[in-house]
Amino acid sequence: MSDTNYAVIYDLHSHTTASDGLLTPETLVHRAVEMRVGTLAITDHDTTAAIPAAREEISRCGLALNLIPGVEISTVWENHEIHIVGLNIDIAHPAMRDFLAQQTQRRQARGRLIAERLEKAHIPARGKGH
Numbered sequence: 001m002s003d004t005n006y007a008v009i010y011d012l013h014s015h016t017t018a019s020d021g022l023l024t025p026e027t028l029v030h031r032a033v034e035m036r037v038g039t040l041a042i043t044d045h046d047t048t049a050a051i052p053a054a055r056e057e058i059s060r061c062g063l064a065l066n067l068i069p070g071v072e073i074s075t076v077w078e079n080h081e082i083h084i085v086g087l088n089i090d091i092a093h094p095a096m097r098d099f100l101a102q103q104t105q106r107r108q109a110r111g112r113l114i115a116e117r118l119e120k121a122h123i124p125a126r127g128k129g130h
Helices: 025-034 051-061 094-120
Strands: 009-016 035-041 066-077 078-088
Touching: 009 025, 009 066, 009 078, 009 094, 025 035, 025 051, 035 051, 066 094
Parallel strands: 009 035, 035 066
Antiparallel strands: 066 078
């Protein structure tokens, strides 16, 4: 049996350091290729910031990887937080850019509120630089 005779692997939900992932976009695309992933969707929380860097790395290194631009949008439905994964989105579309900028502002405001509540409860908050 040939070493190249294997099923194509799809990873349609991955995160980078642009949200809560551990790998940079550049490292993620290399890891995907190492793991024989043929199609990778980057779906960071409420941001598409990692996609240009991932595209550039794939092109620069000639990686055999199909990249699907995506996003995982956080929202509330019937008083429950849910996440909606969007695939093959136009990251340059003005409405998408505006919406994700609003999501970033909401996320930052929520983070400040949580930090204030932790401080009032005398629980040290940990974040960037701490």
